[in-house]
Amino acid sequence: MNRSLSFKEYLNKKLLPYKIILPASLALITAIITAYSILIFYSDSDLSFARAISPHISTLIETQDGPELQRFITSVAKEKGIRIEIFDDKRIIASSDSTTTVGIPLKNIGMGILGIKTKISRDNLISTVKIKRDGGPANLNSNIRIFNPTFELFFMVMIISAIIFFLSFLILNILATKIISTAQKSIEPIKELEHSIRKLSEFGEVSLSNYMYIEELENIYNTILTTSSKLKRSNDNLAQAKAKELTVEAYKRLIHDLHTPVAALKQMIKIINKEGIPQDKKDFAKMRVAEIAEQILFQVTASKGNLKVDIDRKENDLNESVRKATGQAQMALTEVQNVEIVEKYDSSIKSFLHDNMMLGRAISNLVVNAIEASKGQVEVVVKKINKEISIAISDDGEGIKQEDVSLFLQGRGKSKKKNGVGIGLSSANHIIRLHGGKIIYRKSHLGGACFDIRM
Amino acid sequence: MKKIVLGTTFTALVLIGGFYHQQTKHVTSYVEIPYIKAVYSKPVTYDPAQMNDGASLIFSELVYEGLLRFTETYGIQAGIAKSWETSKDGKTLTFILKNNAKFHNGDKITAFDVVASLSRMVAPESKVFKYYDMILGASDYHSGISKSVSGIKASNDHTVTIELKNPFPPILYVLAGGTAKVLPAKLLRTKDFFKNPIGSGPFSVAKIDKIDIELRRFENYHGKKPHIKSMILRAVDQTTAMQEAKEGKMHDLSSWPLSGLEDVFKEGQDFSTVVADTWIIGFNTRIAPLNDIKVRKALKQSIDSEKFRKTFYPSAAQANGYVPTGFPGYIKNESPIQQEEIPKHSPITITIPEGLDKTNEIATFFETTLKKKGWKIKTEVLSWPEMMKRYEDKTLQTFLVSMIVDYPDTEFLLNNFASSNPDNYSGIKDKLIDSLLTSARGLQDRVKRFDVYKKLANRIETLALSANLFHSKPHYWIHKCVKGFKPNLLAVAYIDYRKVSFDNSCLEEASK
Incomplete structure (x- = not known):
């Protein structure tokens, strides 16, 4: 992935093509214009030079003075740095630089350029002028051909283009640097x-x-x-609404949370009143009735005093709290007969700072949910993992979809059950969060859901 | 005007082969191998005052040096002279000599050497007097009336003045030419000077034998020294030369104006150029029946120049007159043929030089074609030195030669027909020609002078003094590993061998 660029780098990057293309285009245009201008200049100069020497050459041809013609063109060509050829309608009569071209048939060379009378070949500008002079023979049928080396010309064009490229590149760079620094200054306020x-x-x-x-x-x-x-x-506004919502939640939670102890109460009373139950069990039921009643009272008092539900953490035996909450859940659901609850405790965990009532409520909720969902097996395991305490409640039911879990935890999920798993989960979540812990959901090893409380 | 080129030699092929073998055996570095130039004949003479043939002029340009030299394009450049000027009246030329100019023996060249050397050109025994006759006092000296040439003086050690009878700018060409060479005055009179000649040119003579002239680079040469260390002028016939060139034993065949179609061009460099020459069958009016203008005219017309050219020298240019292309007097258009009846005549002999690639075929060509037309014709083939001797004796009746322009001015070409010129091969004495020549010399106006030359050229044609065969457009064959060779538009003799060098990597490649 590309690193994000600073503003300066970004500008530099964006301006780079212009820094090259613009000077190059300028150089090219200049080269073309310069080349053309120089061509015109050279062409005019060569043609006028050829016309200037034409009368004298006409005399030399007329008097058939080949040697003088040869000497003349050799010396002027040398001085001008050009090559001169004199030819008639068929062949070269004299040549300034070669003793081997004289007498050979004439070849048509070079190609025309638009707007210029001179032709151009690979190496030379070729200007041809008909030889004549005032008062001379009407038709000598001879021509002067001047070869002006283009190397110099193109060299000049190259130099000029290079200078233009360099200058425009320099100017553009200075300009771009200026623009970038101004732009950068202008974005200081953004910082x-x-x-x-x-x-x-x-x-x-x-x-x-x-x-x-x-x-x-x-x-x-x-x-x-x-x-x-x-x-x-x-x-x-949100806070206010949340407060209201929480109040309602608290009521809901209270009502829901009362359901289990009241159901347990009902069950205990049934035991007390039922014939044929051994006395010791009845005594235990009586004792539990008193305890449950006290719990209910406490919860109601707590809800009264603070609908937001506070926790009161004390050093209590965590294993005991979990055992109690599991038993409570079990008792609440005595109609569900064929569910085996396996409990595993970690004896190394003695006392742990927690609100045994509230945590018990959260665990009860989770265990109730587990029993209701299970096909026959629920597991409650308390253990220490590193520095954390883990209370994992697993079942062998159908489990919950991962994406629904967070909804249930937030109390927004829709349960198929009457009493609603939603409230149980969200209530448990709320309590665990108040303890500074969290609930992790995963697929249980039994095949159903596993809610792992970590504190 | 000189007769040239068609020389052949006293060649012994076995000797050449053997010699070559011996030479190459000791070559260790390619830079040091000799540059071998084939020439159609050994120089007829080593004395510039006697030079009248191409081979001698080639030698002269390499070994001797004059005040001036020719450039490749008819121009004039400095030789021994550092600077020169012409007086306002055009009659006096003053030359200042270079300080560092030395002879091959190490002696410094002085103005007195120049005076002595140039005076020899107009001495009674000189064969080149005709080029120098406008120098003041030249005629008196030539005819023995005076003991020195009043027009040639040394003002001091390094200044020479030459006075002319009349203003005559072409004198500079004469001074740049192959005969106006400066030789050491004190040695000139020694008996055997020209057996081992000493000059001040870029090469000195190392050895002269029957076939080869071995030249060595002159290390104290006053100008830019040649690149090649040594050079051999080897006298061979054309066929042998081409064969040796093919075998890589020869570097330069520029003595022969080849057509470019020869086998030898399959490898090597081909320099096509023009030279100012006309190949002719010269008619000697001294010998009957050519003293009869009717015979000359009829013979001229009977010789089918175009057929000859197309058969033997197809790349050359058609010759309609005596004056070569590009010179005043050149006749551009063919004159209409009015076939004259062949008059009664005594037998005529055409002399052909030995050593041309197709000497015998050429002889047969003339014999058959002319006999067919009813001429009593016979041809003879002579060796070059023998032919030159008879040419000078004026005993050749009709002969095949190439007339080269010695100097880039028609004056020197046409005054060959002056009745006073001892070198006049035709022996014609025509008042009109003489008067036109005189009037041309006196004319400063280029156009007017040209008109006179035109008249002269036409007069020469009318008098039928030659059958003009063609103007050369030679192709020079040069070894592929040679650099810096540049043809000279005036003549082969003036090719500047100071600029020529070997491409060593090419030589190494070739030796593999």
Whole structure:
């Protein structure tokens, strides 16, 4: 993945093609224009030179003075750095630089260029002029051909183009650097703004500073301020709504949580009143009735006093709390007969800072849910994992879809059951969170759900 | 004007082969191998004042040096002279000599050497007097009236002045030419000087034997020294030369104007160029029946030049007149043929030089074609030195030669027909020609002078003094490993061998 670029790097990257393409285009255009201008200049100069020497050459041809013609063109060609050929309608009569071309048949060479009378070959500009002079023979049928080396010309064009490229590249670079530094300066307030926004998120407020001279940034800042104050208001509203919701939740939870002890109470009373039950069991039931009644009273009192449900953590035996809560759940669901509950405790865990009542309530809820969901087996395991305490309640039921778990934990899931697994789970979640722990859901080794309380 | 090229030699092939073998055996470095140039004949003479043939001029340009030299394109450049100027009236030329110019024996060249050497050109025994006759006092000296040439003087050690009878700018060409060479004055009179000649040119003579002239680079040469260390001028006939070139034993065949179609061109460099020459069958009016203008005219017309050219020298240019292409007096268009009746005539002999690639075929060509037309014709083939001797004796009746322009001015070409010129091969004495020549010399106006030359050229054609065969457009064959060779538009003799060098990597490659 590409690293994100700084503003300067971004600008540099975006401007780079222009830094090359523009000077190159400028150089190319200049080269073409220069080359063409030089061609025109050379062409005119060569043609006019050829016309200038034409009368004298005409005399030399007329008087058939080959040697003088040869000497003349050799010396002027040498001086001008060109090659001169004199030819008639068939062959070369004289040549300034080669003693081997004289007398050979004429070849048509070079190609034309638009707007220029001179032809161009690979190495030369070739200007041809008909030889004549005032008062001379009407038709000498001879021509002067001047070969001007193009190397010099193209060298000149190359030099000029290179200079233009270099200069424009330099200017553009300076310009781009200037633009980038100005742009970078102009986004300094953005950094400040970023800083302000950070402060806003940290402290909820920010003081206006001196960057407010850029309209767009001012707008952003104002938008953030407005949004921030709106968010605050929404937050307050949300808190109020949440408070209400929690109150309702607490009632629901209380009602729900009362269901199990009351059911247990009912069961105990049944035992007391039922004939044929051994006396010791009846005595235990009586004792439990008193305990359950006390628990109910406590819960009601607690709910009365603080609907938000607080916990009161004390050093209590965790194993005992779990055992009690499991037993309570079991008793609450005596109609479910064929479920075996396996309990495993870790004897190394002695006392643990927790609210035994509230934690018991959370565990009861989870165990009840497990028994209801199970096909025949529920497992409650307490153990120490590293520094954490784990209380895992597993069943062999059908389990819950992973994506539904978080909904149930938040109390927003919809249960198929009458009393609703939703409230039980969310209540347990609430209690565990108050203990600073969390509930992890996973597939149980028994095949159903496993809710693992970690504290 | 000189007769040239068609020389052949006293060649003994076995000797050449043997010699070559001996030479190459000791070659250790390619840089040091001799540059071998084939020539159609050994120089007829080593004395510039006697030079009248191409082979001698080739030697002269390599070994001797004059005040001036020719460039490849008819121009003039410095030789021994550092600078020169012409007086306002055009009659006096002053030359300042280079300080570092030395002879091959190490002696410094002085103005007195120049005076002595140039005076020899107009001495009674000189064969080149005709080029120098406009120098003041030249005629008196030539005819023995005076003991020195009043027009040639040394003002001091390094300044020479030459005075002319009349302004005559082409004198500079003469001074740049193959005969105006400066030789050491004090040695000139020694008996055997020309057996082992000493000059101040880029090469000195190392050895002269029957076939080869071995030259060595002159290390104290006043100008830019040649690249090649040694050079051999080897006298062979054309067929042998081409064979040896094919075998890589020869580097330069520029003595022969080849057509470019020869086998030898399959490998090596081909320099096509023009030279100012006309190949002719010269008619000697001294010998009957050519003293009869009717015979000359009829013979001229009977010789089918175009057929000859197309058969033997197809790449050459058609010759319609005596003056070569590009010179005033050149006749551009063919004159209409009015077939004259062949008059009664005594037998005529055409002399053909030995050593041409197709000497015998050429002889047969003339004999058959002319006999067919009713001529009593006979041909003879002579060796080059023998032919040259008879040419000078004016005993050749009709003969095949190439007339080269010695200097880039028609004056020197046409004054060959002056009745006073001892070198006049035709022996014609025509008042009109003489008067036109005189009037041309006196004319400064280029156009007017040209008109005179035109008249002269036409007059020469009218008098039927030659059958003009063709103008050479030679192809020079040069070994593929030779660099810097540049043809000279004026003549083969003026090719600048100071610039020629070997491509060593090419030589190494070739030896593999």
